[in-house]
Amino acid sequence: MGNVGILIETENSTIKETSLGVMTAAAGHEIYALILGPDAATYKDKLAEFGAAKIVSITAGDDFSLSPDLQAEVLAAAVKEYNFEALLGTASSTGKDLFARIGAIIDEPLVSDCVEVNIAEKQVKKSHFSGKTLATLKVNGDVLLCTIRPNSIDPVASPAAGEVVEFRGNAVDPGLIKIVETKKGGAGKVDLTEAPIVITGGRAIKAAENYKMLEECAQKIGAAVGASRAAVDAGFAPHSMQVGQTGKTVSPKLYIACGVSGAVQHFAGMKTSKVIVAINEDKDAPIFSKCDYGIVGDIFDVIPVLTEKL
Amino acid sequence: MKICVCVKHVPDTAATIKLAGDNGFEDSEIKFVSNPYDDYGVEEAVSLCEKDGGEVVIVTVGKTAAVATIRSAMAMGAHRAILVKTDSQFLDSDLTAKALKAAMEQDGLPDMIFTGKGSVDTESFQTQYRLAKFLSMPVVNEVSTLTIDGSKAIAERETGGGEKQVIEMSLPCVIGATKGLNEPRYPKFPDIMKAKKKEINEIELLDLGIDASNGKVVIEKLEAVPERSGANMLEGSVDAQMTELVRILKEDEKVL
């Protein structure tokens, strides 16, 4: 089993859970945990715990934080340096972008957003047709490039040496693009249409202030908060929060419908959600024939308890 | 300004996919449309040309049936199109990018290239990057705001958690468009009729020197993902239900 590089993502000086899952995907291989930046050593313990044989601190001659192309060039050089048979990462927005650039640079095949990887067999599985089918793909290249859908593989601890090394790439920035500004999002609010989790409040929310209850829950899991048309019409929420045929279409992995009756026009706006959880007082509400998990109850009783448990 | 827009002919996301054989699907009965993300590219290109003059050329790699999709893109205002014909719906990104590059070189390289952020069928999210590399052009994907200032382009892309990057580059460049860039127009009836007569230059893939069997990513199996089989109604006290729900979402469904 050869060398496999894992591009690790960090946030607020901690390793993202999703990256640990990616490491597990490479179990059985010689795992090189790659971190862009000079401070890889701070993550040694965690990375070693989840299987990193080597932890590579990647730097370059120039500051590459403003150039994805330069980051890709340096990573491409690392692939060559360490003779990786595979390079894996998370299918986050930055991950997918970086890997696509790397694939173009080293002219190797890339499969993005996989849910299963078999490095030895050079075989991956991913969604085709917006989640309606699962495709098994054979990747015939020298280096298997692959980004993994967040949370699709559970991290499993597998202690390894975790030796910290440094790699200084001397790649040159092609100078084609430059990040000139990074705008932070508003107070951690997640965009409804691209959010991975959406919690929607329907007519049963009874007042605009009660959305706070859903916001608290949402904060805990990085979710966006939406509203059904009935709630918007009643003045409890602005139209920008409306999910449904005449509002926004969302496609999250988890959709929690609170006090939403589930009319066909609302359903049209969230039917491609991966998992739908519905909470409603009325056991005959249409939403219960369209969800995966149903809870009959008052949202004011249920949601605070849910928030607590998350 | 000459702008090329890459449009892919894909099954409508509302269509049910019926499998055929091990790794195929029935494509004769279902409705095909232009990849929704590509529509943002078409709209942006047409708007830019309406403002500053120029021409918009649709470039598609796909089956002959893709002509219908190309016509609807032309109804939005594109001037003409190039169709590189192939039988496969699953031509890999590398070959697709090569085909697009060859077609554009043959026609005359454009000042800008738009694609969608990714296709809704194969969801590979990388063709535009490979194309940009072949043409030595800058590329930015998931662009939701774009300003063209002479020969400079300033694009904004969202990177999650509400964070946005503002990126500068020079023309010619490749932009992967996403939702929010604009509102794709509904074509006016006279434009729909005019589009029926606009030029579509059909080229064979092989004539561009590309062999479809040389793909590096090959689809071995296509299986259906089971539909929602009916709600699992939780029971017990609110406390017990919530504990169970969180467990299910974290461990069984893996969405938390």
Place this chain on the structure above:
Amino acid sequence: MDNYLVFKTLLMLIALAGAFGYFLKKVTTLYKIMMAVDGEPKPFLDKVAQRVKIVFTDVLGQANVRRKFAPGMAHSLIFFGFLAIQPHSLELMIQGVVPAFNLGHALPPGLYKSYLFVADILGFLVLVGFAYALYRRLVIKPDYLTMGRDANLIILFTSVIIISFHFINAFQMTMPIEDGGLSYAGVFPVSGIFATAFNLGSLSKTGLLIGYEIFYYIHIGTILGFLIYIPGSKHLHLLAAAPNVFFKRMDIEKAIVKTDIEDEEAETFGLGKVSEFNWHNVLNLYACTECGRCEELCPASFTGKPLSPKKIIHDLKVDLLDQSDLILNDKKDEIQPLLREGSEITNDVLWACTTCRSCEDICPVSNEHLDFIFEMRKHQVLMEANFPTEMQETFNNMENQANPWGFSADSRANWCKDIKECSVPIMAEKQKAKVLWFVGCAGSFDDRGKKISQATARILNKAKVDFAILGPEESCNGDVARRAGNEYLAQMMIMQNIETLSQYKFDTILTGCPHCYNMIKNEYPDFGADYEVIHTADYFDTLIREGFLNINAKDFGKLTFHDSCYLGRWNNIYESPRDILQKANTGTLIEMERTKSKGFCCGAGGARMFMEETIGKRINNERALQVVESGASMVASACPFCATMLNDGIMETGKKIPVKDIAEIIDEVTN
């Protein structure tokens, strides 16, 4: 004396020539404008016998006007009164030029005097009518009536015509009889009272003559003044109403006109500017009396939308006349579009219409307001791509998946799976059946609609009907697209359905949705299809009558029926659903105030089901309040859209009033 007569003759000649000349000139111009517009008129000379009959009952008989009783009666009095005095006024005018002229010499005196007798009474009744009109305008003040100061002045002005008429007659009958002259004794009952009341008998002969002449000039003067006023005011309806009624659409009047979108020569489609009217449209504008009955019944006006049918007609008329110079001088390219910066007709106005037809139904001059709305929408969608943004996805859904919500087309028959009691045959397998049940999009995909479909399936099985559905092959009938102005998409969908239908053998098409019913019955024939179509209300009623369904009536309490616009006003089906409900319910059937042809829309028609309703109150909420007000404990309807809208509306009220489709009710009372 002779000099005076010469002077009078000259004066009268000038006045008559001037007034009539002006009047004719104005009317001729209006006629020219009407004939100069470019639109294609619809058939207008078919069924002549029927047309003549309607003019008799509606115009001459004033039947339509009296549908609103009190004002209708007042108008009838005014109408008959003026009609009655007309010949005598004309006679007086001619006498002004030719003093010797007197109809009394030409006609048998008995006839002449009888006419004058009747005319005198009817003339007075005009004043009664006017008194009521003034009372209505100054005291009651309904808000759909234009309270122009002008209108009140005109009432007073034309009252003078009558009063002066009576005075002329009064003087006439008091005057001593000339040799060979006619005796007017006893001829004028009302004017006689005037004569007595004002003690005309005490005047000298000269005084009488002078008095006569004064009131003569007042009478003729006010008539001529009014004559000049007519062409430029709503009183143009005096000329335009009768022809307007005569030329109203007799063929499938309740259908959208098919636009020939394949016409390569056509530069524009629909109604974009005033020069694109057809002459019939223009006649409509001329015939409008601004009575406001359309606005009174309009659900959009009622709930605070900027749409008022009366105002649209008025605004179109103003726009036409303002730009009439351009039309008459062949400068049509300079004409401004109807919807423009600052125009009274805005997007909000145009798209607020639910196409319920209350306006057309009640209009006393048979105006066709919807023709304007539909054609304006066609123009906005086809030529400008200007329509409420939420419709774009709806249009795309219909184009791609044959239903407005965008559910996968091949899941259209999935609702059948939930029926335990029976199966639903599919045409593709059966190839032929007696009844082809066209389920429709709401019946196939809408939650409320699916329940209605399931009940219908059970009923058809209980009655052992030989039926089948198209299932996944069924495509939306095109109503939503067509009413939203997307004629291109609608025609595509219609032809697709016709192609599918032509593959199978069946006797009748059955449907539970009034929109599907209206389309297939009234609009599909334009595309070559000609099917026998029946709505479940009629069909189930027949099944019950002929014994195919055995009803065990239940107590549904105080039941009321909500008339769907497309079943009632559009297709005149009011009795069969009531018949069903009477048989099924051991309780009572009550009627809401706004019922049958005055039924209040649920708000979903005209593609509004798929648009946002952001202005004013919600139409379905209003209707729900009306249901509550009626005291009903349950409301029934015969349309899946009405069921959904009523349901939502009643939920808003917080009252527990169930909404059931007639199919669900029948399902409950049959085995």
